[in-house]
Each structure stands twice: as structure tokens, then as C-alpha cells.
Amino acid sequence: MNDDMIEVQLEEEPIELCKLLKVLDLAEGGGHAKLLIADGYVGVNGEVCTQKRKKMRAGDTLYFNGELFALSAAENMVQRQPKPHPEAKTHTPAKKQKAKKPQRDERTGRKPISFG
Numbered sequence: 001m002n003d004d005m006i007e008v009q010l011e012e013e014p015i016e017l018c019k020l021l022k023v024l025d026l027a028e029g030g031g032h033a034k035l036l037i038a039d040g041y042v043g044v045n046g047e048v049c050t051q052k053r054k055k056m057r058a059g060d061t062l063y064f065n066g067e068l069f070a071l072s073a074a075e076n077m078v079q080r081q082p083k084p085h086p087e088a089k090t091h092t093p094a095k096k097q098k099a100k101k102p103q104r105d106e107r108t109g110r111k112p113i114s115f116g
Helices: 017-023 030-038
Strands: 005-013 042-044 061-064 067-079
Touching (some): 017 030, 017 042, 017 061
Antiparallel strands (some): 042 061, 061 067
């Protein structure tokens, strides 16, 4: 690595930019980190970054307050799997269908009400 770069080894990736600033003690807290990012004080991969939750990975660089940080993977690094999109369709095995409740009561002609 270059002498003027500070190497940061990630044990888990990805890590959000605002959390990375907190972990490196470059910000006092999460709110402070988000303000620094939003105000354009943080550079990622050679460009100003205003994305507070930017996913940072090994190979990315972070520039803040005159210091350049190079992110690399630790030997025992864990990669987190992205959460599935809530609208994504997943295949589920067919379930036995329950007998449908009658639409209307035969005696009164009213629809049944369910509270739970």
C-alpha cells in the first residue's frame, strides 16, 4: 500500500458509509456522520459522496479531513447477504386449501364478521 494511505481491514462487508465514519472515530455519532456526508465533506473512490448509506466494500477508498483510507478484506471477512425485496416472488410449495367459509349466513343473509 501507499505510505500516505491508511489501510482499514473490513471484517464484514458491506458496511454503510455513515457507520464506517463512526467505527473509524471520524464522527462523534451517527447523526454527525450523516451531516458530514450530506454537507459534502466525504469522498469515496475519488468523488464527493453525499449518499449516507452508501455500501462500502473492500477495494473502495475513503477520503476525509485530509486523510485517505483504503478498505481491504480481512482474512476472516464475512459477507452479508442482501435482504430479499419484499415484493419479490418466492416459490412456496402448494398448501392444502381450507374449506371456505360461507359468504353469507343462510338464516340471516349477512356476511360473517371476523375480529382476528
